[in-house]
Amino acid sequence: MERAFNVDFMVVGAQKCGTTSLAQMLSSHDAIVCCDKKEPMFFSSVDNWREELSDYHALFKWREGALHYEASTSYTCYPYHNRKIWEDLYAYNPDLKIIYIVRNPVDRIVSSYMHTYKRGYTDLGMERALVEEPMLLDMTRYATQIRPFIEQFGADQVQILFFEDLVRDRSIIMQQLASFLGIAMDGFPDMRSFHANRSVENFKIHHKYDQPGIIMSGIRRYFPPLWKIITDNSGRSFKQKPRLSPADQEMILYLLRKEIEELEEMTGRDLSGWRAIREKETAGKQEDYRLTWYEAKVKLFSRIKRKVRKLR
Numbered sequence: 001m002e003r004a005f006n007v008d009f010m011v012v013g014a015q016k017c018g019t020t021s022l023a024q025m026l027s028s029h030d031a032i033v034c035c036d037k038k039e040p041m042f043f044s045s046v047d048n049w050r051e052e053l054s055d056y057h058a059l060f061k062w063r064e065g066a067l068h069y070e071a072s073t074s075y076t077c078y079p080y081h082n083r084k085i086w087e088d089l090y091a092y093n094p095d096l097k098i099i100y101i102v103r104n105p106v107d108r109i110v111s112s113y114m115h116t117y118k119r120g121y122t123d124l125g126m127e128r129a130l131v132e133e134p135m136l137l138d139m140t141r142y143a144t145q146i147r148p149f150i151e152q153f154g155a156d157q158v159q160i161l162f163f164e165d166l167v168r169d170r171s172i173i174m175q176q177l178a179s180f181l182g183i184a185m186d187g188f189p190d191m192r193s194f195h196a197n198r199s200v201e202n203f204k205i206h207h208k209y210d211q212p213g214i215i216m217s218g219i220r221r222y223f224p225p226l227w228k229i230i231t232d233n234s235g236r237s238f239k240q241k242p243r244l245s246p247a248d249q250e251m252i253l254y255l256l257r258k259e260i261e262e263l264e265e266m267t268g269r270d271l272s273g274w275r276a277i278r279e280k281e282t283a284g285k286q287e288d289y290r291l292t293w294y295e296a297k298v299k300l301f302s303r304i305k306r307k308v309r310k311l312r
Contacts, residue, residue, distance in 0.1 A: 005057065007035075008067040009097035009181060010089070012149070013076030015139055016111040017103045018163045023071040025170065026177065029187040035059045035070035043088050044074040044081040053092075067181060076100065076145040080135060086152040096157070097181065098149050102263070103163030104274050105140045105256050106249050110242055112136055118204040118236045126242045130252070137255060143262035150266070160267050206233045246277050253277070 011019055011026070020038075027034040042056045043049055049056070060068050074081050075089075082088065089096055102108075113126050113136060122129055130136060139145070150158050159180040165172040178185040209231045212220060220227040244252075253260075253275055264271050 005060075005062055005068065006093040007060070007070060007096065008093075009069045009099060010075065011069065011071035011099045011101070013073040013100055013139075013145065014102055014108065014142060015073035015077075016108050016115060017101045018166045019071055019073055019101060021166060022099070022101055022161070022173070025173065025188065026069065026071075028189050029183060031066055031183045031187050032181075033061060033063050033066045033068045035068075036061065037070075039072045039074070040070055041072045041074045041081075042070075043085055043092070044072060044077070049088060049092070067183065077135075077139060078145055078148075080138070086148045089149075090152050094153075096153065098146075098153060098158045099161065099177075099180070100142075100146045100149070100158065101161040101163055101166070102142045105142075105260070106244060106252055106274075106278075107163075108140050109136050109252060110244065112139065113242065114238055115204070118233065118238075120206040120208065120233070120236065126244070127248060130248060137252070140252075140256060141259045143259045143266065146266075147262075155266075160263075162269070204233060204236070205231050206236075246279055249277050 011022060013019065023034065023038075026032050036059050040056065040059055042052075046052055046056075059070075062068070075085055078085075089098075109130070110126070113122075113129055113133075116122050116129070116133070116136075117124075122133055124132060146158065146160065159176065161173055161176060174185060174188050177183070178188075209216070216227075216230075219230065257275075260271050260274055263269075
């Protein structure tokens with residue numbers, strides 16, 4: 001199997017754990033080249049990946065001496081995507097390094113639910129989604145998701161990071177990345193200007209418009225304000241984060257208790273803070289944390305006005 005180069009490392013998840021901010025940090029280093037496509041999902045969506053490697057490698061701007069990487073959270077979505085992805089990645093490059101970032105399970109589930117709802121993948125309220133949408137919990141089974149990669153590649157080729165460190169002190173993450181990847185710490189710029197994604201009042205397009213047809217593609221290209229109106233999904237945005245009742249938090253932590261224990265063994269980190277129930281956090285009705293129709297439309301037309309001004 002002939003190829004010009006190998007991708008050196010990958011950020012494989014977890015979804016809604018700061019992977020976008022992490023990728024932004026990595027891409028800012030002068031010794032690292034990121035994939036042109038944000039999440040190529042190549043190894044989780046292409047069955048005959050060996051035959052299409054040239055297309056995959058075309059997503060990178062090859063630079064001699066640099067480290068090349070991509071970030072696809074679908075690589076840790078077992079069992080919903082490629083169920084032997086760690087074997088495929090090892091076959092592709094046995095020297096590949098794996099980066100996996102995790103966060104408090106309750107916080108990840110809330111953030112994931114918000115993303116799923118805004119994108120139109122579910123119409124359920126969060127309490128029902130916890131029971132009827134198993135992926136919310138399954139993708140939070142961190143030990144289950146990352147264990148096969150450790151067994152396949154070896155622990156020295158897998159780095160587990162924590163979202164809490166990314167928020168509290170990014171220099172901790174930079175030091176871990178520099179050591180793990182063998183790059184200079186001073187290659188990272190000032191990280192104080194980097195910000196995590198906002199999940200509240202952050203508009204997401206409905207997934208049905210991800211691959212528009214010819215007509216809709218033309219509208220998106222030549223009539224951006226009209227595209228904004230047609231694809232307006234602001235009614236699914238949130239004005240504040242949904243809150244889980246202590247009972248729901250307790251259920252989540254009970255179902256994930258073994259996962260947390262195993263992750264503590266893997267990382268040597270005390271995760272007792274994850275087990276704390278936020279007693280003062282009470283669940284609100286869905287209409288309490290979603291934008292009203294009026295609020296959504298006001299924000300939509302404000303965005304359109306800004307867009308029109310830029311076109312003048």
